Amino acid sequence: MQEGGGAGGTHRPMMPQRPSDNRQPQRRLPVSIRWFAELRDNDNGRAAPQRRVPGERSEMTTFLYRTGRFCARHARAVTVGWVVLALALILAGSRFDGGNADAIAVDGSDSAVAQTLLDRAFPGRSVDPSPVVVEAPSGRLTDRTYQDALKATAERIRAVPGVGTVSGPPAAGTPALSPDGRIGYLTVTPQSPSAATLDLAEQVREATAPATDAGLDVSIGGQLGQRLSRSPVHTSELIGIVMAVIVMLLAFGSAVAMGVPILTAVLSVGSGLALLKLLGNAVDIPTVAATLATMIGLGVGIDYGLFLVVRFRRLLAGGLSAEEAAARTTATSGGAVVFAAGTVIIAVCGLALSGVSFVGWLGYSAAIVVAVSLGSAVTLTPAMLGWLGPRINRFSLPGSRHTTTGADHAGLDTTLWARLAVRVAKRPLLTALAATAVLLALSAPVFALRLGQMDSGRLPTSTESRRSHDALAEGFGPGANGPLRVVVEMVDPATAPPGAKNVAGQDPRAQDPRLVALVAALADTPGVREVSAPVVSADSAVAVFNVTGQTSPSDDSTVELVHRLRDTTLPQALTGEDAEGHVGGLTATKADLAERISQRLPLLIGAVVAFACVLVLLAFRSLWLAAKAAAMNLISIAAAYGVVVAVFQWGWGIHLLGLDGPVPIESYVPMMMFAILFGLSMDYEVFLLSSVQEHWHATRDNRRAVSLGLADTGRIISSAALIMVAVFASFLINSNPVVKMFGLGLSVAVAVDATIVRCLLVPAVMVLVGDRQWQLPPLLDRLLPSISIEADPAAFDRPPAEAAAGELLPAGDDRTAVFTGDR
Numbered sequence: 001m002q003e004g005g006g007a008g009g010t011h012r013p014m015m016p017q018r019p020s021d022n023r024q025p026q027r028r029l030p031v032s033i034r035w036f037a038e039l040r041d042n043d044n045g046r047a048a049p050q051r052r053v054p055g056e057r058s059e060m061t062t063f064l065y066r067t068g069r070f071c072a073r074h075a076r077a078v079t080v081g082w083v084v085l086a087l088a089l090i091l092a093g094s095r096f097d098g099g100n101a102d103a104i105a106v107d108g109s110d111s112a113v114a115q116t117l118l119d120r121a122f123p124g125r126s127v128d129p130s131p132v133v134v135e136a137p138s139g140r141l142t143d144r145t146y147q148d149a150l151k152a153t154a155e156r157i158r159a160v161p162g163v164g165t166v167s168g169p170p171a172a173g174t175p176a177l178s179p180d181g182r183i184g185y186l187t188v189t190p191q192s193p194s195a196a197t198l199d200l201a202e203q204v205r206e207a208t209a210p211a212t213d214a215g216l217d218v219s220i221g222g223q224l225g226q227r228l229s230r231s232p233v234h235t236s237e238l239i240g241i242v243m244a245v246i247v248m249l250l251a252f253g254s255a256v257a258m259g260v261p262i263l264t265a266v267l268s269v270g271s272g273l274a275l276l277k278l279l280g281n282a283v284d285i286p287t288v289a290a291t292l293a294t295m296i297g298l299g300v301g302i303d304y305g306l307f308l309v310v311r312f313r314r315l316l317a318g319g320l321s322a323e324e325a326a327a328r329t330t331a332t333s334g335g336a337v338v339f340a341a342g343t344v345i346i347a348v349c350g351l352a353l354s355g356v357s358f359v360g361w362l363g364y365s366a367a368i369v370v371a372v373s374l375g376s377a378v379t380l381t382p383a384m385l386g387w388l389g390p391r392i393n394r395f396s397l398p399g400s401r402h403t404t405t406g407a408d409h410a411g412l413d414t415t416l417w418a419r420l421a422v423r424v425a426k427r428p429l430l431t432a433l434a435a436t437a438v439l440l441a442l443s444a445p446v447f448a449l450r451l452g453q454m455d456s457g458r459l460p461t462s463t464e465s466r467r468s469h470d471a472l473a474e475g476f477g478p479g480a481n482g483p484l485r486v487v488v489e490m491v492d493p494a495t496a497p498p499g500a501k502n503v504a505g506q507d508p509r510a511q512d513p514r515l516v517a518l519v520a521a522l523a524d525t526p527g528v529r530e531v532s533a534p535v536v537s538a539d540s541a542v543a544v545f546n547v548t549g550q551t552s553p554s555d556d557s558t559v560e561l562v563h564r565l566r567d568t569t570l571p572q573a574l575t576g577e578d579a580e581g582h583v584g585g586l587t588a589t590k591a592d593l594a595e596r597i598s599q600r601l602p603l604l605i606g607a608v609v610a611f612a613c614v615l616v617l618l619a620f621r622s623l624w625l626a627a628k629a630a631a632m633n634l635i636s637i638a639a640a641y642g643v644v645v646a647v648f649q650w651g652w653g654i655h656l657l658g659l660d661g662p663v664p665i666e667s668y669v670p671m672m673m674f675a676i677l678f679g680l681s682m683d684y685e686v687f688l689l690s691s692v693q694e695h696w697h698a699t700r701d702n703r704r705a706v707s708l709g710l711a712d713t714g715r716i717i718s719s720a721a722l723i724m725v726a727v728f729a730s731f732l733i734n735s736n737p738v739v740k741m742f743g744l745g746l747s748v749a750v751a752v753d754a755t756i757v758r759c760l761l762v763p764a765v766m767v768l769v770g771d772r773q774w775q776l777p778p779l780l781d782r783l784l785p786s787i788s789i790e791a792d793p794a795a796f797d798r799p800p801a802e803a804a805a806g807e808l809l810p811a812g813d814d815r816t817a818v819f820t821g822d823r
Contacts, residue, residue, distance in 0.1 A: 002112050003507065007316040007353075009362070009378070014486075015562040016310035016665075017106065018072075020742070021438055022647070024681055027379065030366050030741070033223070035110075036616070038635075038713070044093060044763075046482075048486075055353065055399045057359070057739060060335065061091070061335060061783065062331075064330045064331045064334045064335055064338070064378060065327050065328065065330065065331035066327075066381040067330060067378055067379065067382075068326050068327040068328070068329060068331060068334060068378070069323060069324075069326070069327035069330075070387065071269050071324065071326070071330075071363065071379050071380075071381075071382040071383040071386065072326035072327060072382050072383060072386025072387075073323055073389035074254040074383070075383045075384070075385065075386040076387060077449075077695070078379060078383035079380065079383045079384055079387060082376065082379070082380045082383075083267065083297065083813075084266075085271065086267045086271045086274075088272045088273045088443050089270075089274035089278075090271070090426075092274065092278060093273070093275070093276075093277035093278055094136045094274075094277070096278055096281060097273075098350075099355070100720050103284060103357075103358075104356070104586070104590065104593055105110055105357060105358070106355075106356055106589060106592040106593050106596050107355060107356070107357075107587070108355075109192075109581070109589075109590045109592035109595075109596065110566055110583060110584070110592065111583065111584045111585070111591075111592045112584075112589075112592075113582045113584075114485060114487040114582035114583060114584025114585075115584050115589075117487045117489055117542055118485070118542075118544065118584065118746060119403075119489060121537035121539070121541065121542035121544075122535075122537060122544070126747075128187075128189075128222060128223060128586060128811055129165075129187040129188060129189040129467065130187070130188050130190075130196070130204075130220060130221060130222025130223055130225060131186070131187055131188075131220070131472065132153075132157070132185060132186045132187075132188055132208060132218065132219075132220050132221075132222040133183065133184075133185045133205070133218070133219050133220070133221060133467075133471045133472055134146075134170075134183070134184055134185065134186070134216045134217070134218055134350050134603070135182060135183045135216065135217040135218075135219075135429040135471050135475075136181075136182050136183075136210055136215075136216060136217075137215055137216075137217065139181075139200075140181030141169075141170055141177060141181055141183075141184045141643070142171065142172050142177070142181055142215075144167045146211075146214060146216065146251055147169055147212075148191065148214075149210045149211050149213070149214035150169035150170070150186070150210075150211055150216075151168075151169055152211075153168075153169075153186070153207065153208050153209075153210045153211040154166050154168060154186055154478050156208075156209070156210065156392075156508055156811075157186070157204055157207045157208070159416040160200065160203045160207055161196040161203075162190055162191055162200045162203075162748065163188060163190060163191065163200070163204070164187050164189045164191040164192075164195075164554055165187075165188075165189045165191070165513055166189075167186050167187040167188065168184060168186070169184070169647075170186070172182025173722060174513040175479060175530075175599075176534065178474075178476055180475075181549060182475065183471055183472075183474060183475030183476070184475070184610035185216060185472070186221075187458045188204055188222075188224065188622070190223075192223075193266075196223040196224060196227065197227065198227040198230070199224070199508065200227075201220065201224040201227040201228045202226065202228070204220065204224055204541060205228060205306025205464075207222075217467075217538065219464055219467035219468035219471055220464055220468055221444055221456065221464075221465055221468030221469060221472065221481070222274060222464075222468075222705060223463045225456065225465040225468050226287070226343075227287075228464040228465070229456075229464045229465040229736075230464035230734060230735070230736065231733070231735040231736065231739075233721060234731065236294075236295075236730045236731045236733060236734055236743075237294060237298065237730075238342035239262075239414070239730035239733070240295075240298055240299075240726055240727035240728075240730035240731075241262060241266070241727075243726030243727070243730065244261075244262065244298075244302050244414070244722070244723045244726055244727060245262060247256060247719060247722050247723050248262070248302075248306065248719070249397060249722065251306070251398045251716075251719040252309065252396075253396050254392065254393050254394065254395060254396045254397070255278070255394070255395035255396075255397075255464065256391060256392055256393070256394045256395055257309050257313065257392050257393065257787075260305055260309055260381065260385065260388070261288055261302045261303075261304075261305025261306050261309060261381075262302065262305075262382050262391070263299070263384070264301060264304075264305045264373075264376045264377065264768060264795065265297070265301030265302045265305060265376075265787070266301075266379050267299055267376060267380065268297065268301050268369070268372045268373040268375070268376040268377075268380075269294060269301060269369060269372075269373070270296040270370055270683075271294075271339060271372050272293060272297055272369030272370075272371075272772065273290055273293065273294065273297075273369065274809060275368055275372070276289065276290060276293065276365055276369075277438055278366060281370075283361065283779035284357070284361070284363055284742075285361050285365060285504075286305045286358055286361060286365075287506045288736070288738060288739065289361060289366075290365070290791075291734070291736075291739055292362060292366055292672070292739075292742060293365045293366050293368070293369040294369070295368075295727065295728060295731055295742065295743070295758045296348075296366050296369065296745070297346075297369035297370060297373055298678060298727045298728045299370075299599070299680075299724040299728060299746075299750075300340075300341065300370055300373055300680070300683075301373040301376070301377075302723050302724075302727070303494055303720045303723060303724060304340070304373060304374070304377040305377065305379075305381055306719065306720050306722070306723065307333050307336065307716070308329050308330075308333050308336060308337065308382075308385070309376060309379050309381075309385070309392070310333075310716055311328075311329045311332060311333040312325050312326060312329040312385045312392065313392060313393070314388070315329060316390065316392065322388070322389030322390070323386050325385070326382040326383075326385040326386040327382070329382060329385065330378055330381075330382045330435030330478070334378050334382075336389055336690065337373065337374065337377050338378065338688065339615075339619070339622075339686060340682065340683040340686065340687075341370055341373065341374035341377070342374075343612065343678070343682045343683070343686075344367075344370050344679030344680060344683070345367045345374075345467045345610060345679070346606050346679075347362050347611075347675045347678050347679035347682075348362075348364075348367050348612075348676060348679060349364065349365040349367050349613075350363065350367045350604055350607055350671055350675055351364075351604070351671060351672065351675050352364075352599060353600055353603050353604045353607060354604065354668070355596060355598045355600060356453075356593060356596060356597070357666075358593075359593075359597070359671065359672070360514050362668070362673070363674055363675060366676065368799030370591075379673070383436045383482030390416075390506060392439065393754060399779075406761060407786060409701070415714060416714070417710060417711045417712075417714030417759075418711045419710075419734050420710065420714065420730070420759065421706075421707040421708070421710040421711040421714070421763070422666050424706075424707070424709055424710065424763045424764050424767070425703050425704075425767055426438075428493050428763075428764040428765075428767035429764070429768060431760055431761075431763075432760075432761060432764035432765055432768065434760075435756050435757070435760040435761040435764065435775070436614065436761065438756055439635050439638070439639050439752070439756060439761070440637075441599050441643070441758070442638075442639035442642045442643060442752065442779070442821050443635070443638035443639050443642040444642055445641075445642040445643075445645040445646045445649075445650065446638055446642045446645060448643040448645055448648065448649065448650075449641060449645050449649070449665065449670065450664070450665065451593065451594040451597065451598060451664075451670070452554060452556070452664025452665060452666070452667065453553060453554055453587070453594065453664060453666060453667065454554060454663065454664060454666050454737055454738060455469065455481060455482060455552055455553040455554040455747055456468065456469035456481065456566070457469045457473070457481065457552055457554065458476075458554065458659065458660075458664075458734060459736070460658055460659070460662040460735050460736050461660070461735070463735055464800065465761070467614070469481050473529060473730065476510070476548070477530075477548065477550065477553065477767050478550070478551055478552035478555070479528050479529050479530075479548040479550055479551060479553075479558070480548055480588035481553055482552065482553025482558065482585070482586065482587055482704060483546045483547060483548045483587075483792045484546070484547040484548075484549065484561070484565070484583055484584070485544060485545070485546060485547075485582075485583070485584045485585035485587060485588070486518075486522065486544070486545040486546075486547050486565065486570070486581060486582070486583055486587045487542065487543075487544050487581070487582045487583075487584055488515075488518065488534075488542065488543045488544075488545075488570075488579055488580070489538075489541060489542055489578040489579065489580050489581075489582075490514070490541055490542070490577075490578065491578035491579065492578055493535050493539065493540030493541055494509045494510075494512040494514070494515060494540045494541075494543060495512055495540065496509050496511060496512065496662050497511055497512065497513060498544075501675070504535065505535055505643070507534075507535070509536045509540055509664070510523065510533050510534045510535075510543075511731055514574075514577050515534045515536075515543055517573060518534075518545070518574070518581075518815065519531050519534065519545065521572070521573035521757040522545060522547055522569060524563060525552070525561070525565060525568075525569045526561075526564070527549055527557060527558075527560070527561040528546045528547055528548070528549060528550070528561070529549060529550045529551055529566065530547075530548040531545055531547050532545055532546040532547075532548075533545075534585075547565070553586075553587040553590075554562070554663075558587060558591075559591045559594075562583055562587070562588045562591050564815070565581075565583050565589075565712070566582075566583050570582075570583070590667065593667050593668065594667035597668055597671050598665045598667075598672075600671075601670065601671055604671060604674065604675065605674060608674070608675065608678050609630045609633075609634070609678075610635065612626075612629060612630055612678065612682055613626040613627065613629070613630050614626075615682070616629045616682075616685075616686075616689075617631075617784065618784060618785065619686065619689075619774045620689055620693060621781065622773050622775070622776060623776065623777075623780075624769055624772065624773035625689060625773055628762070628765060628766070628773075629682070629685050629689075630682070632685065632757050632758075632761065632762055632765075633677075633681040633685065635676050635757060636677065636681050636753040637673070637674055637677045637678065637681070637750055638750060639748070639749065639752045640673065640677060640746070640748050640749035640752070641670060641673070641745070641783070642747045643735075643744065643745065643748045644673075644741055644744060644745045644748075645665070647744060648662065648663050648664075648737070648740075648744075648802035649663075649664070649665055650662060653772035657732055657740055657744070658733075658735070658740075659737060659740070663737045663821055664736075665741065666738050666741070667740065667803055669738060669745070672742070673742065673745050673746065673749075677745075677746065677749045677753075680746075680749075680750060680753075681749075681753050681757075682725070684717055684720075684753060684754055684758050685762070686759070687713055687716075687717060688709060688713050688717065688758055688763075689709075689710075690706075690712070690763060691709035691712045691713045692705050692706055692709030692710075692766065693705075693709075694709075695708040695709050702766070702767065702771050702773070703767050706763045706766045706767050709763075710759060710763045714759060717758060717759070717777060718755070718759075718823050720754070721750050721751065721753070721754030724746075724747075724750045725747045725750050725751050728742075728746040728747035728750065729743060729744075729747040730742050731743035732741070732747075755800060
């Protein structure tokens, strides 16, 4: 391949020597740093072996190189095409938004059986209703003035498109009116789960105007209330992007260079979210999925753009044309981006091992957005880089330096990372012990982790759902916010006993002796506050009871009540009756979800860890490095878990996050965090190991290679981590405690991973392990295929035929080291 790629077709040397430069020519290897003279003096006189140009490039490298060159050569067409495609997807997503469904089903669980019976016996009526809670400031809701306003409110809600049924105003003697008559509720049932959208919730809220005008305090709970209580994601997005802009301005020193990762990330995340909206027409995607996908997509999208821009500017400063620099950037750093994104995608898709569709689609949603970010990184980014060329350095900050040639290494000995690298290499055992002590302290609370379920009572008091929750708890007890559904399937149909009296508004079949006895048994169960009259299906084979507990849905006592009903009350009451009872409803389903995730979490951890070990083994051909990568990632995740437990479960500093007190950790949060963090941690691990391995091949000195690798990658890893931390932390302002958990856990994990783990613990352990970490048993070496994460840049310097001859790389001055340094 000829230098310059396209125009001219003439071969030219990489860079001429400057006449004023009296230094000796050097090979195109990682440039020796003067600050590391002590390490070189301890080399016992061994000369670093001369590296030879690889004889061939991998198919992936060639494909990425050609893709990058094509996109750079047709830069305007590719860029405009991406913008048009993104706008088209966003427009289509807004017009055909399938909505979000938060229905949770744990296949094979008792709650899933109960829901199946409900769907079959009461078609169209199994949608969870949302209460419209009304509270009188004085008097009783049965007063004439209030009753007229409530009737008008019910009529207006019925007229809202998408509303299925609406109960009548609470009246004396009905379960919908509190004992003191001050608090009551109407139940609004959407036509389908997918109909419970934000638009429907807002229209229902507007329809309550007659009640509000009459002086009643109105609040909406259930799914509709959750829609109204959700914080706008755009606020967090904006804060995260602003923080990323500041970090990249300081890192790049150029407004144009900063703008490339921002633009590609915004376009890819917007396109990915639009795809999720379109996909929502075919499958049920959880509401929180879009928030998590945005959080992850922005973080990885900006990071991938950062890696590529750093490499491109270095190549451009080394004398390459914009087209050739973009192509090589895609083939080298682009390969690392493909590896990193692929790891994240596979890790989050591993959530399917939970066996719960709700959790699985959280992973699939994140994977879709990351995949779109990967596509933009290897196509849109090289197109923009090829289009901009030298203009990438325009609009520089005053006093900033954007020259990224190998000459920068001459001053590397004065940087923080060089000083840190040497100190770690000189005192590896002390460094490893100190870092381990800090990580163990952060991880200690993880042993107290308890999985639970969130309810609206944990939201800020200003939210619609919280006001509804508090009003219901005041009027009907805390259990009214999460009633259980006891579903009984009978072999012999329910029938009214002889001589049964017909009572207005009651089904005579509810007087079946079996059902009457079951009502009494349920009411006598410890922890039960109230049991409703049974509702019998049309075929008389299924009966449903609403059981209100004495405690809130998030209370551990409620979970104990669920198990008590299943294990004791129902079996004893239905023995010999040819009937079988099941406990369902959202509260029972979440209890089953916590139990299922507790069972499947070890499976997920084992599968993801094994996958990561295999990848590292194939990429770096070292059993030691594979085991170390898995261990380091697990340590980072444990530290994040510990902080989440201390803050949310124990309540340390919880008020700083806008919450009133400790909250339970939603059952799927640890599983989701593990999948995301393990994928992201592999990104930094591979980035550091790639640099260390390059220096190892150049010097065959493990201590020196680790020091050089840390010095080379420290700045770019810290910049990338700081961006991701800023994006994740911006979601702490979201009112949803679950989103806050993700925001805090992910930001802490990335910060710990990029500092304590990657810059201290990993280098220290690698120095302690020594040369044996680069060795592989001969048999395993022959069996394993050879893959490359980042292509050797030297493979592009000469045609493959010449490279096969094993010619040494041409000599040149420091400026020829365009592929080394900050990666």
